[in-house]
Amino acid sequence: METTDNVTMCQYYSIEAGNFTLAGEAAGQIKNNLKQLGIDAALVKKVAIASYEAEMNLVIHSNGGRLIFKINPKVITIIAQDDGPGIKDIELAMKEGYSTAPDTARELGFGAGMGLPNMKRCADRFVIRSEEGKGTEVELSFNLS
């Protein structure tokens, strides 16, 4: 993670588990921030997609967590952290099409099993750490230069 010295902006969004009505708000605000900062449209789109997928995973799969957005002149960083339940088999979770989303989420169009692969594809750097019973952290970086 970069040092905090040159962070030009840092924002923190608390994400509630199971709240599908508010889902996507944090990603929307992150996107608006980037547009206001004049970031290139193609990059804004990538960050928006990845943030949305990260936010939705907190809503659907976690007990609640937070989405952190940071930007400095070199890199945009998105961090999704939660307080459990954690992922047992990360390799399996990364497989396109694999999903443990409940029927209630699937009925709304979630659970394609493409969220983590979408994040990885959009970001320049993708790191996922998880411990069963503890929680999950996904860190995404997007190069600005």
Added chain:
Amino acid sequence: MIVEQIVKELSLKVLTGRDHLKREISSVYCGDLLSRVMAKSSKSSLWITIQTHVNIVAVATLLEMACIMIPEDIAVDEKTLAKAEEEHVVILSSPLSAYTLSGRLYSFGIFSE
């Protein structure tokens, strides 16, 4: 083509975003799995979906779509309509199926990416 022309040609109902019908449509995407739509659709697209939950507004806003098209007269949640108005998202509705709507749009010369 702009949204307004399609509304006319296909006799669509405009459920939300009446003031934003001059948007240009660059492509069409049809699908109901949101992650797939996020990955495959793009800016200024027309999105045909049977999903009517409020989250379709978030998807359309994040991707800056031209409009959402709901087939088969499927009822759209009140919450979705309110949110769409707030976010300037155009939602259109038709009694026709997704298949028929896609066919008509294709015949207008609007293709997918």
